[in-house]
Amino acid sequence: MNDVTHELRDFVSERDWSQFHSPENLAKSISIESGELLECFQWSGPDYSSAEVRDELADVLTYCLLLADRLGLDPKEIVRQKLQRTREKYPTEKARGRSTKYDRL
Amino acid sequence: MNDVTHELRDFVSERDWSQFHSPENLAKSISIESGELLECFQWSGPDYSSAEVRDELADVLTYCLLLADRLGLDPKEIVRQKLQRTREKYPTEKARGRSTKYDRL
Amino acid sequence: MNDVTHELRDFVSERDWSQFHSPENLAKSISIESGELLECFQWSGPDYSSAEVRDELADVLTYCLLLADRLGLDPKEIVRQKLQRTREKYPTEKARGRSTKYDRL
Amino acid sequence: MNDVTHELRDFVSERDWSQFHSPENLAKSISIESGELLECFQWSGPDYSSAEVRDELADVLTYCLLLADRLGLDPKEIVRQKLQRTREKYPTEKARGRSTKYDRL
Numbered sequence: 001m002n003d004v005t006h007e008l009r010d011f012v013s014e015r016d017w018s019q020f021h022s023p024e025n026l027a028k029s030i031s032i033e034s035g036e037l038l039e040c041f042q043w044s045g046p047d048y049s050s051a052e053v054r055d056e057l058a059d060v061l062t063y064c065l066l067l068a069d070r071l072g073l074d075p076k077e078i079v080r081q082k083l084q085r086t087r088e089k090y091p092t093e094k095a096r097g098r099s100t101k102y103d104r105l
Numbered sequence: 106m107n108d109v110t111h112e113l114r115d116f117v118s119e120r121d122w123s124q125f126h127s128p129e130n131l132a133k134s135i136s137i138e139s140g141e142l143l144e145c146f147q148w149s150g151p152d153y154s155s156a157e158v159r160d161e162l163a164d165v166l167t168y169c170l171l172l173a174d175r176l177g178l179d180p181k182e183i184v185r186q187k188l189q190r191t192r193e194k195y196p197t198e199k200a201r202g203r204s205t206k207y208d209r210l
Numbered sequence: 211m212n213d214v215t216h217e218l219r220d221f222v223s224e225r226d227w228s229q230f231h232s233p234e235n236l237a238k239s240i241s242i243e244s245g246e247l248l249e250c251f252q253w254s255g256p257d258y259s260s261a262e263v264r265d266e267l268a269d270v271l272t273y274c275l276l277l278a279d280r281l282g283l284d285p286k287e288i289v290r291q292k293l294q295r296t297r298e299k300y301p302t303e304k305a306r307g308r309s310t311k312y313d314r315l
Numbered sequence: 316m317n318d319v320t321h322e323l324r325d326f327v328s329e330r331d332w333s334q335f336h337s338p339e340n341l342a343k344s345i346s347i348e349s350g351e352l353l354e355c356f357q358w359s360g361p362d363y364s365s366a367e368v369r370d371e372l373a374d375v376l377t378y379c380l381l382l383a384d385r386l387g388l389d390p391k392e393i394v395r396q397k398l399q400r401t402r403e404k405y406p407t408e409k410a411r412g413r414s415t416k417y418d419r420l
Contacts, residue, residue: 024150035350043309058187082163099253140245148414204358268397292373
């Protein structure tokens with residue numbers, strides 16, 4: 001994602017917007033945009049507009065990348081680290097085919 | 106992000122979890138995890154735990170990557186396409202230094 | 211809801227918590243708790259725990275009442291006012307049996 | 316809130332909308348609207364529009380009342396019951412003046 005992050009950085013700095021991009025404001029923005037993503041599925045789960053989902057997902061991802069960049073985190077790396085821990089919390093033999101939360105497995 | 110997506114795919118398929126990963130369920134999951142991310146900033150904006158933010162951001166990103174993969178979307182590409190449209194909605198000369206929404210600029 | 215609001219006020223003031231209850235922090239809290247409510251339906255819509263839904267809904271409502279109180283708003287009154295406007299946006303003859311948003315009706 | 320709930324019920328039934336109001340869809344709606352409420356505080360915490368906050372809070376409350384009604388719950392009663400348990404989790408002597416979560420008190 002490195003090159004996209006650079007494009008986002010340029011976009012923000014050309015507009016002098018980094019003053020608004022505190023970690024807290026970015027976290028609020030991720031929540032706001034994920035609400036808009038969810039709205040694509042508000043009344044009917046399987047019956048959604050792909051174009052709208054794509055746009056709203058892009059917005060959530062954009063703020064995620066901005067927050068990662070702000071905190072000096074590598075998005076790929078933190079997903080991978082978390083995945084390692086999730087693997088341990090959900091061993092295949094116990095978790096297979098079940099959506100049960102790890103603390104009730 | 107391609108190789109992380111592959112790791113996520115393996116993780117999901119080893120647990121036979123793709124049956125739970127409808128686009129709608131993934132959108133709900135993004136919302137739920139972004140609420141947990143926001144919780145890191147609930148009572149105090151600037152005073153947050155970096156480790157917790159990293160973990161919760163990783164969760165949001167994970168579900169974003171899973172949703173993109175489910176819909177056959179390239180995360181980088183959709184962020185870039187959206188950025189192009191946002192550039193047009195927020196021309197530098199009008200938007201510089203202002204957090205005003207485009208429809209009020 | 212007046213008497214519940216009084217109980218909530220006492221609860222907050224006994225703990226000297228109104229310093230944390232800025233409108234912004236309460237709005238974040240409503241989002242956070244509504245994520246926890248949504249978690250009751252994360253992987254399976256119709257198959258939820260009534261006790262958990264009740265508890266999480268109570269949390270969302272609690273922060274809504276606290277925010278209304280903080281802003282000097284009567285919860286009943288604002289719901290009623292909004293309903294009046296929603297009635298006009300969704301006239302029965304156009305909206306009956308359809309979940310379409312008003313701007314597409 | 317009883318009389319408002321009756322008005323909401325009439326509003327929904329006149330439009331034959333109860334078919335859309337599954338508990339899950341109402342929980343999604345609460346999340347979506349709480350994101351819109353949070354948007355009032357996106358870039359600037361203390362500098363918000365009271366009229367917009369009032370409207371968005373009304374939307375969150377409306378869906379909360381609809382969900383409570385759908386599940387046969389009394390909103391006042393569930394807030395009060397939860398408050399009783401929260402009182403026990405946050406005894407005044409330990410919690411006074413602190414925003415620490417109960418499991419770290």
